[in-house]
Amino acid sequence: MYTQDQLKQQVAAAAIDFILPKLQADTILGIGTGSTVDLLIDALAEHKDKFKAAASSSERSTQRLQQHGITVLDLNQVASMDWYIDGADEIDAQLNMTKGGGGALTREKIVASVAQHFLCIVDESKVVAQLGAFPLPIEVIPMARQVVTRRLEQLGGQVKWRSGFVTDNGNDIIDVHGLTITDPAQLEAQINDIPGVVCCGLFALSGASVALVAGQQGVTTMS
Numbered sequence: 372m373y374t375q376d377q378l379k380q381q382v383a384a385a386a387i388d389f390i391l392p393k394l395q396a397d398t399i400l401g402i403g404t405g406s407t408v409d410l411l412i413d414a415l416a417e418h419k420d421k422f423k424a425a426a427s428s429s430e431r432s433t434q435r436l437q438q439h440g441i442t443v444l445d446l447n448q449v450a451s452m453d454w455y456i457d458g459a460d461e462i463d464a465q466l467n468m469t470k471g472g473g474g475a476l477t478r479e480k481i482v483a484s485v486a487q488h489f490l491c492i493v494d495e496s497k498v499v500a501q502l503g504a505f506p507l508p509i510e511v512i513p514m515a516r517q518v519v520t521r522r523l524e525q526l527g528g529q530v531k532w533r534s535g536f537v538t539d540n541g542n543d544i545i546d547v548h549g550l551t552i553t554d555p556a557q558l559e560a561q562i563n564d565i566p567g568v569v570c571c572g573l574f575a576l577s578g579a580s581v582a583l584v585a586g587q588q589g590v591t592t593m594s
């Protein structure tokens with residue numbers, strides 16, 4: 372029986388196998404954030420001579436990439452990328468995701484938007500029939516925290532402020548419990564529309580292109 376950490380290691384290794392044939396000297400890779408991505412970055416370091424640079428979605432990933440000697444470009448220097456690779460907190464069969472457990476959702480969504488394809492890497496505990504068991508993270512402007520909270524309560528959620536946590540952008544995170552997410556793209560658009568919301572942790576309007584899922588029987592692909 373593999374542990375969750377071993378499964379994360381296996382999916383990080385599978386992501387390397389997936390991406391290696393696609394790397395060229397001028398490739399810029401979009402890199403997400405989290406414990407699974409940390410393992411990906413460590414594995415990627417062995418191949419740093421096979422691509423040009425990374426675009427990073429957090430201070431945490433930037434630091435780790437740079438520690439390995441991988442060049443990190445400011446996103447303003449990047450016009451396009453083929454692949455963005457990141458983990459998720461939940462993913463469904465349509466490759467809609469919930470992200471932001473580590474609070475990096477906004478930069479993740481921005482960097483992912485520059486890439487043609489999103490490769491999601493998860494262990495099997497993240498695969499769900501319907502999103503919503505994992506509390507939905509939302510980045511908010513601090514002075515709007517209460518007004519956004521009231522709007523989300525009207526949608527049926529119970530809202531908890533991630534007190535003491537500040538995002539890389541200087542904002543707050545609220546986690547919304549108990550939402551029934553039958554139409555992730557519609558809910559993402561609805562939450563995006565609330566004044567004070569910086570970013571919603573639903574990645575449904577543009578979800579993953581491919582997911583690698585590590586389970587007890589090996590790594591499988593969802594696309």
Ligand SMILES: O=C[C@H](O)[C@H](O)[C@H](O)COP(=O)(O)O
Nearest residue numbers: 405406407471472473474475
């Ligand atoms: O803000 C964090 C990100 O959205 C992560 O991709 C997500 O929380 C999954 O992280 P982990 O690989 O640590 O489970």
